[in-house]
Amino acid sequence: MHFVLASQSPARLAVLRAAGLDPSVVVSGVDEDAVAAALTDPSPAELVKALAAAKAEAVLGTVLGTHADAVVVACDSMLSIGGEMVGKPATPEIAKQRWAAMKGRSGELLTGHTVVRVDGGQRTKEASGAQTTTVRFSDASDAELDAYIATGEPLQVAGAFTLDGLGGWFVEGIDGDPSSVIGISLPLTRRLLAEVGVSVVDLWRSPTS
Template sequence: MRFVLASASPARLAVLRAAGIDASVMVSGVDEDAVAATLTDPGPAELVTALASAKAAAVAETVAGGESDSVVVGCDSMLSIGGEMVGKPGTAEVARKRWAAMAGGSGDLLTGHAVTRVEGGRRVREATGTQSTRVRFVAPDPDELEAYLGTGEPLQVAGAFTLDGLGGWFVEGIDGDPSSVIGISLPLTRRLLAEVGVRVVDLWRP
């Protein structure tokens, strides 16, 4: 069975590879703002799960045209900080403001997951879930923060930080699942795979 990751995230792919999964990568191209606009006052978990599900569904439609049976996994992460859900900052200015709110405090990193099973050219099952992990941040000094922003790393990741990269220097600790903070929760993905009738051990590379 083919494992397809519906994400361009190198961090998610690295987590899977380290955990024994040789995933194929197919980017969904989903318009996240358009998906969010279809929801009426969504809670944080509902929002990230809806986005993950839309990504998995879009890729599953493409995968369904092939001959091999597959599981498609979509994910979406956001940081809840001060009651606000934030994704990728995109610019250094936005990331600087995010860090002003995060420094010395904590936030909840939520990752929505959707697993779609494709058999015989059609989608047959789907399972979804959300993992939330509390992240505690240190307060980088101004020079450290500017150096970090200058690397470009925090501009393209949810919450303007990474756990497995340069941002790890500024994370004091986490309460919960570290793989989810990186982008894909291994324990939750294992449970969702089981819900669609797939054992994760059968997906491990030989």
């Protein structure tokens, strides 16, 4: 059975590879702003789950055309800070504003997942869920944050920070699942795979692969 990751995120791919999987990657190309705009007053969990479901749906046609047996996993992450849900900052200026609001405070990183099972070239089962992890940010100096934003890293990630990259210097700690902060929750993915009848251990690479 093929494991298909509906994401171009190198961090998500790295988490899955380190956890014993060898995913195929199919990028969804979903217009996240359009999906969010179509929702009526969603909760944070509903928002990230809807975005993940849209990404899974977008790649399903490609997967059905190439794999008879597969699981498609799609994810979306956003940060809730001060009651506002934010994704990737579009510019360095927005990233700087985000960090001005985040530093010295805590935020909630929400990750939504959708898993779709394909059997015999047909979509058969689907499961979705969301994970919330509290992130405690350091009171970094303006000079440190200017240097971090200048690297370009925070422009590419939800909430304008990473846990597994340069942004890790400015995270004091987390309460919850670290893999969900990186982009894909291993515990949640395992549970959703089980809901569609797939054991994660059956997807692990063999030791010789």
